[in-house]
Amino acid sequence: MNYTEFESIINSVLDNLSSKEKYADLCKKSWNFDSAKGLIKNDAKEVKKELNLDFVIAGTEKMFYKDYFFDTIQIRFMVPYGYGFLDCAYRVFKGMSDESIPGFSFRDIVEFVKGHDENQTFRFPMFKNITDYKEILKVILEMNDEIILLLSEKIPKVNIKHI
Numbered sequence: 001m002n003y004t005e006f007e008s009i010i011n012s013v014l015d016n017l018s019s020k021e022k023y024a025d026l027c028k029k030s031w032n033f034d035s036a037k038g039l040i041k042n043d044a045k046e047v048k049k050e051l052n053l054d055f056v057i058a059g060t061e062k063m064f065y066k067d068y069f070f071d072t073i074q075i076r077f078m079v080p081y082g083y084g085f086l087d088c089a090y091r092v093f094k095g096m097s098d099e100s101i102p103g104f105s106f107r108d109i110v111e112f113v114k115g116h117d118e119n120q121t122f123r124f125p126m127f128k129n130i131t132d133y134k135e136i137l138k139v140i141l142e143m144n145d146e147i148i149l150l151l152s153e154k155i156p157k158v159n160i161k162h163i
Helices: 003-016 020-030 041-050 130-154
Strands: 056-058 063-070 073-080 089-094 103-105 158-160
Antiparallel strands (some): 063 073, 073 089
16 A cells, blocks of 8 residues: 555545544643643543553653554554644554655544635643543544554455554
8 A cells, every 4th residue: 555545545534534523622621721731641541541542651751652463564553642732643664655644633523524614723632631631532432443443454464463
């Protein structure tokens, strides 16, 4: 698979994502740069334990991540915790035939919501405390499940690997 083929798959996934309107509304509702406050690593450990996350904590980068393998393609899902906003992203780490490193962000999701012109401003949710973070993260994890399912339909032989 090359960059153009992967981009076409991502566009199809985002177009078919049923939760994109919910995500756009969440971004708009939680948008507040003045109150946004990140978590510390101990908070991240608490979130991981409480929500039973099978993600790795990358303390230096202040994020959780999980790798997924679709045939020969490795895609990493990254969820930040240290900056007051959840601009989650997927990045291909290996397996592209043209050695490209494509990816996409949850910011891209709002562009696929029809009739929401203000979405260009409200492109990711923000949080001010651990309670907000957990509630937003639950929505994002549901969306991730849907995205992974849609990717598995587009890229055969999905095999989820936990690191």
